[in-house]
Amino acid sequence: MPAVLARPWPAFLLRKVFEFVLALLALVVLTFIMVHLVPGDPARVIAGMDASAEQVEATRGRLGLDRPVLVQFWDYFVGVLTLDLGNSWRRPTTEVADVIVARLPFTASIALIGIAITVLVSLALGLLVAGLTRGNRNQWLDSGFGWITASALALPVYVIGAILIVVFAVNWGLLPAGGANQLTSYILPTTAIAIGPICSMSRMVRREAAVVLEQDYMRTARGWRISTARQYSKHAVPNLLSSTLTLSGLILAAMIGGAIIVETVFSWPGLGRTVVESIIERDFGLTRGIILTIGALAITANVIIDILLALVDPRTLRAGKALT
Amino acid sequence: MTQASKRGRRLGAALCIGALALAGCTTEDGSIEADGTTEGNGDGPHTDTIRGAWITDPVGFLPMTTTATDDYRAARLLYDTVLRRDIDGELIGGIADDYQLEESGLTLTIGEGHTCADGTEITPTVVADSLTYFADETESAVQRDGVFGPGEATITADDDASTVVIELSEPHSDLPAGLAIPQSGIVCPAGLEDPESTAAGQVEAAFSGPYVLSEANDGVSYVFELREGYDSWPDYSEELEGVPAQYLEFYVGIDDTVANQLLTDELDVAPVTDQELDRFEDEEGYDQTTVTTGEFYILFNHGEQSPFQDEEMRRALAQIVDRETLAEIVDPNGELIATLGDENMQCANTDFSLLEDYDAEAASEALDGVQVNVIGTNAIGQNGAGAIYVQEQLLAAGAEVELQNLDVGTWVTDIYEEPEWWDVTVFATVNNIGTISWGLGTVIGVPHTEGGRNTSVSNNPAATEALDAALAAGSEEEMCEYYQIAQEEALAAVDFIPISMDTRTFVIRDGFTIYGPGGNEDLTSLRILD
Amino acid sequence: MTTVAVADVQTGSHSPARERRLNPMLAIGLGLAMALVLVAIISPMVLGETARELTGDMRQGASSEHWLGTDEFGRDLFARALVATRLTLILTTAATAIAVVLGVVTGILVWMMPERIRNFVLTANAVAVAFPGLVLALVVAAILGPGAFSATIAVGIAGIPAFTRLAANMAAPIMVREYVGTAKQLGVPRPIILARHVLPNLGEPLLILAANSYAVMLTELSGLSFIGLGVQNPEYDFGRLLADALPNVYTQPVHVLGPSIMIVLTGVAAMFIGDGLAARSNPRLRRAVKGRRTGTLLQANESAAAKSAAENDDALLVRNLCVTSAAGQQLVKGVSLRVKKGEIVGLVGESGSGKSLTAMSAAGLVPEGVTASADELRAAGHDMLRHPKSGDLARDVALVYQDPMSSFNPALKLNSQLTEVSRVHLGATRRQARLELAEKFAQLNISAPERRGEQHPYELSGGMLQRAMISSALVTEAKLIVADEPTTALDVTVQAEVLRQFVGAAERLGAGVLFISHDLGVVEALCDRVVVMRHGEVIEELTCDQLTAEEVQHPYTQKLLDAAKFTDVSEETEANNA
């Protein structure tokens, strides 16, 4: 082993790159297999119900679906390697890459805004509740927090979205009900996508914070007689970051998946809605490209989070291994 | 069929979101989202833009190769047809001033002053070239046979006489109706030179219709701009109120939010789902226009594995279906039908006494203990309520029922390619051509397994013969006579159970209007009222 | 939310005989769960027919006849919401069971594999966890087709990677516990170790997790119904009802209400059970405190205070200090202490003698969960009973704690921690504070003083850290130093050097020192005076000379002294040798 790889950072990054490549390969195979498992003949659906048997066969030929599966896979695989995702099956003149480039920003924006809101709100809320309920004080807050977060967590995101639309768009007329044309259009979808994660993350922060606040180093900070706000923000928060980051990795993955539903509810022109449409339309060229993108994004986000974790707590460089 | 592929086939349902339906494949209630455009733009009549909603991105902009609802919508805006439907449904002139139906085809008289978007004049040669391209495009022009019939079409132009003559090797009385559908839109020479770019919407000179495509934001919106100096509007028997919009903006999305966006003034006009129409009932400032898209009916599998190869079983099922209830479930706005077409359609049967009466008791004897596989799609009736109704009625009659409510794609595939897997379904045709033969052809005639359109694979020689004769008829009277025989024979054998018209209702904000010429959707009839 | 339980494992050491009293959360959760189970059992029998019956009253709103209206078939939605409970509970339980059981089995089995394979499996699993669960569920459902069975399997399988990871992570600290090592040493086969030692210790946290993920599974199942993959007619669960009603949310919002409420109640029940179990497994969170606030310092006797209000030059003066636990137990019973300027006073006693509580209370840092009161309490000249300025206290009273590793914040560099007082209270700039600290580091013989401040605590040895802690007292020129067993966690070899630096620093500052220890040997070498505590009381006070001369009165002190010199052991050993 070259000496440079024995150093923590290069070794760590190398391992991450390896994981990343492995995951991408798995993803390429998975997307291909998935598409083949979806029932419904793409040629029949794309050609249309009124199409004759010959026309369906012609479409099959155009899509290359009449070739052996392995040949199809090889073409797809080589295409992905050369960053050529090919054309949409349903719309032969449209490149998959163009569609992704056009719609990715919409999904990325709500997911990133959503995760940012989630982390900030959860840290503040969780710490606050943990601080106020220390030593089992303020039991009403304890149970109130429990009720509200548990209820919001149990509600599916599409119900939350519908409630938001009814209240803020339809009844009060404050915000747009859907689409993505104005800045205000971002408010409802990001809120809808963040409410659940905020509840689960603030519950976690609150529990972790209850432990952190009892640690010796918090007593040390107290001994310096600094304000409670500073004790929390400077001395407690850094110790909550590891678990918060770890959880936000999971949440981000869930959010990108959850975008499928949120984008549907809010007619948001992002990848999530498009992937659903493409599956319904059996436009698997598009489906594969998008799922590949979504998966790659989720994996990238997790790699980034692992790197952030290592920055926050350099001990994970050595010890972390796969136990992130 | 293997167990594995059976399982595999079912996935699609998994993947279908709610009421979202396959574009253009059946009968979804239109669609979509949109979003508020620039502020103040849509407030009342002081605007030159109409904001509407589409289901999804159009497949392409070459009219003859289009396959889905939004494609037809775009094609209608971008390309004019030789014939048009009048407000009451009669065929009237478009690019052609007139037509003459003959036994071997028809002769069109092309009007003067029609131009392409680049100013090229639309001559008989231009028309003939475009129609020839359509007739030759057998691989991807899905409606080719619907328009020209199964035989060969020879199209000749006579620029001096201003005529185009279409000769068919096999007579096809649906031809005039077929020439009025958006797929028959005339593509100007520049478009035929480069069909691929035209399909991508990049050849403006290809357009012969009132609008050109000025902006296409994939997945977000499509904007159409009125051609300067366009003056080829159809000569409707009544004048359309208002003025055409300078811009038409269509937002792409899903129907969940359309009603909301109409109510929050983010949209001016859009099709709204049946269950959401109630929201506009007590709302001031909105109007509705209903168009029809096709017919709902119960489709039997007449194949060997199905209990419904037996006429008595089909009759029994007809006896337990209360068509009024089922119509209410699948489309509360659709009128009951006694054939596969609307009662105003040429040669439509309107005699409801030809249908079976409700008689659950009689049916129970036949159906008790019978194993029935009901297949359905969640696009027909809310969450697939249509198939659920049939299932519940069968259960009540003592049958053993297995139901699969699938997404449209799987459902369509199964119906055509897995005949051993289903016995009955609630079906919907999109009656693209707008004729009786189009709907009837899905339940009688040559089975689809033998290259025909008969989805039910029924065997009814008498009805089939009459249908063929109607299509070959030289006069309307003769045609209707044969059609009546075909309809009576099919209904007598309970080859299918007609239910109701499949409709789509547009909600329009005050200050705007849309017409439905002949009950069809036609976005060129969108107008801004003053 | 799933990662949370990792913390529970670490904090919640299990004690089987712990009291079984239900806490409020657990009680509410179990109550709700029982009610739901009852509904699940009874409603299909009573309302099953009503729920299935097709009537002519289609798409109705709420009425006295149909409390939640009817669906497009005229079926009563209230009855359906109740009847759906049975299937929902069965499916959710099954899905949770699949995820938990298979996830835990995999997570534990990886510990039977060689390290290389384990790392590979865990890496692959990390990738699976990162993949959106909904998509994973779609793939599984693709293979199995729509329906209750496949939805359950799909959601269950999609949940496995998360549980695998959690179980593997939770098992990791247990695998390095000494009792596991001992079991290996005793020749216990690996599978039995996993079953006997690892699994039972995962039981409680896993139960908590399972309860919490029950709610997640519930929403995921309903999510599958939303995208058309869930339970198919004629069966129905909450998710199916909700998805069916959702298109009507604007016209008949009441249709959405029934299944929404049921889903929320089920989710809340599951989460409360989880929270309740977690709270119960953590004794610190379990004790309910009623009445007064804890962690406070009270004036015990107004008149006594007034009597000695006169200024006083001592570094520390404590009169009649009592510390009471929240449960009312007297932990410190009227201790009085005095530390003069420049004097080092040792406070000696065994674990539980109340010496740490005394010291912390004297420094004005009464721990959470107890209340302290005193007739008089002055530290570095400040009347602690009258809320002195925190800046003054921070400057004048310095503290050194027992375990340097845990007293330092692991997430922050030394500079960031040790310059808090000068930056917050003394107005130093970041740069000034660092330079000053580095200077004091050098004074305390800390090697490479400029570099140390930029290091994290784990990069330094215990002795080094303890010296760094002492240096902060030097920076502020503290007048009183309270040191709570500052060397017990250190090697003896390091201990002497740290103590030397400590004493040197105190002498340079002329500060009074209250030095807590259980080792009379150390105290003897260090202190001017010794106070011996036992069971919360002062039992003896000696000068250093008396101690050296072994002029002790109390037998307990004698015992401590003997221990420090290992007298009885050595005597016996010598006797044996002879």
Add this chain to the structure above:
Amino acid sequence: MPEATIEAEELSVVFGAGASQHQALKDVSLQIWKGKSVGLVGESGSGKSTLAKVLIGAVPITSGQVTVGGQTYGAGTGRRRRTPKQLQLIPQDPYSSLNPRRTAGQALAEALDPLWSRVSRHRKTIAEWLDRVELPQGSIDKYPYEFSGGQRQRIAIARALCIRPEAVIADEITSALDLSVQVEVLKLLAELREELDLTMLFISHDLSVVRHVSDNVAVLRSGELVEHGEVEQVFTAPQAEYTRQLLDSVPGGPGFAIRT
């Protein structure tokens, strides 16, 4: 020449590779004669715990060899398992050395019967041993949390000794305890050693502790053995400068001076 129960010859252990390589033990040779006790002293990081782990087979040998109970283990075989009868280890932390969910009786039963851990079958032996380490009556069915730190350490001792091993390693078993409790535990251990004629390696960072339970003393520093000799000799006339420093750092000892 008496027989050596435990022997290390030229033992070296290297951890890691490349830049992070770390030599934990360097050519350590050490014999523990049958029935004798050796105290192994050194500060944190000196390699004393590594030596213990090598002896029980938890850490691989880089070079050299060890002999335990007549078997010799080398670079390739260092991690082969020793039989429980040959060598037992009493671990350091009284809190993590007992499974919180298993009673004192079950802990001992595991030693007597690793596979099934049946308390009923060995109840008598277990009770005798718990009594032997001076635990109160009825301890057999109690859980670890019901014992104090010193009592837990007694359970750990009983568990290690109840199978009557030839040799035992005690790794810092008193460092987490209060001084007076330390004394009691050490006393017990000394008695048991005498009674069972145990061969013992006693590891500690505190020379004064070692003195009272050992026949010989070995001093480790940075992985190297700096001194090895009889207890009294090392204490009265230490050869290495480092040993002298260690002696001076014992609180209460003659060289222990803090205030100058």
